Amino acid sequence: MKPYVICHMLGSVDGRIKQDIWGFDDHHKYFEETAAKIDADAWLVGRVTMQEFSGKKVLDFGDSRNDGPREDFVADQPARVFAAVIDPSGKCVWDTNMVSTEHVIEVLTEKVPDAYLEHLRDRNVSYIFGGKEELDLHLVLEKLYQLFHIKTVRIDGGGHVNGSFLKAGLIDEFSLVLAPVADGTIGAPTVFEAEEGYGDRKATRFKLKSFEPVFDDFLWIRYSVVR
Template identity: 45%
Template sequence: MNEAKRPYVVCHMVPSVDGRIVTTNWKLPPSALAEYERTAQTFDADAWMIGRISMEPYAGKARVPSRKVPHPIPRTDFIARRDAESYAIALDPSGKLTWKSSSIDEEHVITVLTEAVSDDYLAFLRSKGVSYLFGGKTDLNLKKVLEKLRKEFGIKKLLLEGGGKINGSFLDADLIDELSVLVAPIADGAMGTPALFDAREGKGPARHLKLVSFEKRRSDLVWLRYKLKR
């Protein structure tokens, strides 16, 4: 694939030394979280992407009303605006996020759906001014999604900050260009919790990396940057 057809994807995360990513019980100091944001800003990305569960606190809660005059809504992409300086992208295949607004801190919201979502939900998104893209009939084709983001919104660089399954799906599809990890000085030790990449059961994709840089940051974080070998 011609890489210019899709955004350059940087997976940017804060794992523990044993690769876990659920930070709830880590009690990271505010300086560590600030360091994550500072390093993220150095990439000058046009957009960031996370999954539905991670996006719920940002989306808020609104009611999805039933339409009074129901009629089929075509399964075509809805672009509310193309001129935003930055975009917040949610992978929400089943259409469960109940957005209160079409923006997060002035970043325009794009939600990625499958064609299985209801007409009522599509009408709700339109009423809120939330842009949406279809990534497939029942499952998301991530390559297709990235190509649409580049074509429709001009997104050239994307920060992938998803959970283990989302990151794993991108890794499996060979759609990650760069890996940026701020390794937290914590040994988590929890069995069965999400890891940095959870692609599938059994044999994983096992992508090879090339170290670009390493640097000690505040709060004993170690910033490692890798390029994916192809």
Template identity: 35%
Template sequence: MTMSLNGKIVGKYHQAKNAGDAGELFYHAAFEPGGAFDPNEGWLSGRKTTDDNFTFYKQPDLDKTAARVPDGDFIVPNTHPKYYFSIDPHGRLGWESNQLHYNDTTATVVEVLTNQASNAYKAFLRQKQISYVIAGDKILDAPLAISKLTKAFNLHRIMLGGGGVLNWSFIKQGLCDEVSIVLIPGVDGDSQTPALFQPLPTDDPDKLVNFTLKSATPVGDTVWLRYSISNS
């Protein structure tokens, strides 16, 4: 993740002086050959992060009279070496293609749904040739999602990239082994934007996660921090 100096992951601080250097460092580490997380077979984000960056809040073109689709997951053979996994429990994202482009990276889209997603939405994904897995009944079963994705797509490494609620959810369930943060040298005055980890009101306020510093690398005015995670 990129992050402001006061722990925010969204905001105008991205316009700070030398923020571009931080962005380049993040992209190289996460996506480019020879970066710290190469090979990275895919990255995973939540619905809002996906809408903010890729689907732009477009409504899916649903056929509510679509024939009932088969139960279970729907897996399409991959056409690119990288995947984008979107956590979309209710099936709301308006994809126009089964591929997306992020800078020089092309990725194949995969949806992670729950049983709350409608038949019409699953039919929509099938028509777009977008793979999906079902993980959970009313809420996301994150361990099941990771297990299904790992097996279906022969994955060895997945990068989690927000939002804050999803980051915290995966951290507290012991599903992450490292946190990588590129600090952007700026802060804005918006007090409502999400933090790197965003607990829900229902979360245990006494829940503590411990981190051990692996490295702190200064690059110009930014710092790249890497932590290992211990849930004990």
């Protein structure tokens, strides 16, 4: 069993997701207020996005030998809503095991140093292993379901994490808050960063579920994935 997966993003009309030059005053609200209306047991982000929320200290975990056990760690803690991060090499540093009201789950590969696992256990941050060298995102979702009873997960970006779940065929719904702005920055991250260039992969088609005007001139569009 795996959770139902809803990817939620705020994007410009040209699909870009960094808001640095968009010029809106309270730029967090467009994402957060719509996200709060999606019923989910967890949100999940990529390492780059999570580093905007995690601790700012720089700790050196060295290259300690990886001969310690590689067993999933489910922290004993009261929260029932979770914030998961795809962090294959263990780069997020934590002062606490919470982001707002959500308990942190680190999604790792087995290559992380033992000292990093000690850091997570010391902070009572949960962690799961999603593969030896590379992540198996199917396995990751199954573990989130089995170990944390996560039935619906909201994937909140950025573009690389969205792109990897898209490419793996694991997204059930896409929720887009379309901002009335053309960004135009060549090379800036887009909603789905799945693959360089054109190969054999086919684009993912969506079916419209609903759309509504939100805020001033924004549109909130919800799609289901056509399989």
